[in-house]
Amino acid sequence: MDEGLRSELSRQGVFATTIQDLYNWGCRNSLWPLNFGLACCAIEMIAASMARFDIARFGAEVFRPSPRQADLMIVAGTVTKKMAPQVVRLYNQMPEPKYVIAMGACAISGGPFKRGYNVLKGIDRYVPVDVHIPGCPPRPEALLHALITLQEKIASRKLTGPSRARAFQEEAPGEFPVPEYGPYDLVPAKNTDLWRPKPITRNE
């Protein structure tokens, strides 16, 4: 639809939109996060939902205890190897379209604990992450920023066509294999279909 016509109409009190925009508008303003705290970052996540930061302003205050009712997983904290299978399972149980925010250095890469034997070096080894927030812990404002970033991402997603979002592609996986506890490490140690870091070359 022509932009000029649309604004002309809206000035006269007629709102014209596409299904895609309407759908995305509804989706992005009522994200229901999974009530899911792992470590220190979760406290800042709670703080973000309290009076001063008030995540409700962005429509994401309905923290759901059950993954079946949530569409945003905020991985707030260190994912240990012991916890990783459960995180993946929770992700698998969430209905599409679903999004993941990796909050804090630990969820991104293992953070300060990345040399630990029981620490998963980034949740993106097992589930796809949409927004990363650096920080240890990120301030509540940073979480709000991540939320807005995610909302922008949702606003611009396509529902149809070849470049449509992952959730609307039938063949794209919505569930990922849950790793198992092995004798020394998780089996497999990473989901290689998902986690393909670019080769890094570095001068020394």
Place this chain on the structure above:
Amino acid sequence: METLEQIKCRIEAAIPGVGLDIQCNRVVPGQASLVVPPARALEVARFLRDDSRLALDYCSNVSGVDWLDRVVEEHVRVTRLVDGQERVFEECRERRVPGHLEAVYHLYSMRLKHGPVILRQRTVNRVDQARLASLTPVWRSAEFQEREAYDLFGIVFEGHPDLRRILMWDEFRDSPMRKDYVEPDDYEYEPTPHDDLREKARRHYPIEADA
């Protein structure tokens, strides 16, 4: 509170033939420790708890420690026959001290508000005889902490009511807090790797100069 020597004397009087040792601690006064043979540890612990002058009713901390095999150099005098004459030589020999695992207990008295008295038990070696007596029957607070030492150090506590892994998953097969533990090779990019990490970084991310 009595000094550790006095306590030791009183334990030896109460439990004949127990065989205690004192490990001194030069830097922190009052934190020397009593080395107890595992076979008699339970008796000693009961004595410490029930004795009215000590009343160590509170076991604060239980910690495993891993001591690796060490090589110590010793100077020994040997006599040898040289040209038909006996002569004394100084020789430097290397002696292998086998490593052991240790459980350290910090005891306090909540009633008399004193402490600590520190107990240590030592295993024979680090491999097949890593067994100690569990003091959980005396102090319940040791329950989880001994399980932790079992999990992370591989110390088997005999007489523990529920000895399972506590922090790692059940299928795990290693003792990660031991000094010679090798962790799985799941390297994450490190902007400034150094020391041992550098080798790992080399393996995972070729460095331009190398390639």
Place this chain on the structure above:
Amino acid sequence: MNRRIPEDVLIEALSTGDLVPESPPRAAVLPRPDKAPQAEAEASPHPISRDDSEGALLEVAVGPHHPSTHGVFRMDVVLDGERVVRLKPVFGYLHRNHEKLGEGGTYLAAMPYTDRLDYFCSLTNNWAYALAVERLAGLEVPERAEYIRVITAELTRVLNHACLIGFLLQELGAMGTPIMYAFREREKILELVEALTGSRMMCNYMRFGGCRCDLPNGWIEACRDVVDALPRFLDEFENLLSTNEILMARTQGIGVLSSELAVQAGVTGPMLRASGVNYDLRRVDRYGIYDRFEFGVPLGAHGDVYDRYMIRMLEMRESVRILQQALRAVPAGPIINPKARLRGFKPPVGEVYGRIEAPKGELGFYLISDGSANPYRYRIRPPSFINLTILEDMCRGATLQDTVVILGAVDIVMGEVDR
């Protein structure tokens, strides 16, 4: 095996108590006929393996992802109807290998990790570790730094207890309101902490022999404003909660812990004092400069969840008293011992166990030094981990929803439990 402790323990501990809280009128609590934890403890050496209930039992795994389990804690509960028959805590879902990392780095490098132990109270964690290393290296702490430590530690205590009560009420079903009050106060305290240390949660503030940086201009006044407003908040909080009928009905007589069992199981902190044992390390060890302040140690009489709640309320008031005294007397001077070396710090060969009264209980650090720059053994004695030892004893016979409340009143933070 004898798990009883002579009776005079209890009596003596009680008689030396400073302050026994006056309980508001108690709601009628019916004694539960099927609950006799002491007798059971006598009968079997370790009650976990006991199984004498009839009928179909239901095994439920609560956690590690569960809205009521304070992070990634898991309890495997065996239920007979609604009553808990057996309960096994399962740990390790946040085992971040703190001790191994501590041994792999220098002494100072472990300081930021201590922040992440009990992430509500990073300042007290810092202090416990600094205290242990200072003992090991024989470092004195200058007067001003001692005062700053006391002030920050007591602010932390208020923050921790307020948040804990908020969470506890959340577990009781009071969604939102009390915790909002608590977090409102938390933000005020965090502003102070941030002005001082540069970070809201991970302060990394103490150094061996002092503190990292001096108080910014006007900090004392700002702190005094916050502290002076605290009693009002506490009044408000107490008016809201302490005599609330639902709170009383749900917490009185629930999760009773006898003082004998508490001592035996190494329970420390407010939980221990709720059971009537007078053991507060600020009084017993007199570490830092706590002998200069006047404050009471609240003691409970019943050892139930309500007492644990009440003790925390009262402790916050005592903290405010300490804060007011300390803020009046902060001296000028250096904040770090000039002999303290940040780089190339190598304490002598030996070992040390240092402990302080953290908001959750006795937080101890056990360090073995082999003379090198890294600790040979770095061990943390986490209070909330050990306080969980008797979780099963408190919960046996209770209903599942009471279990949640009992767990809430233990005050655990998984960063510290699993390390």
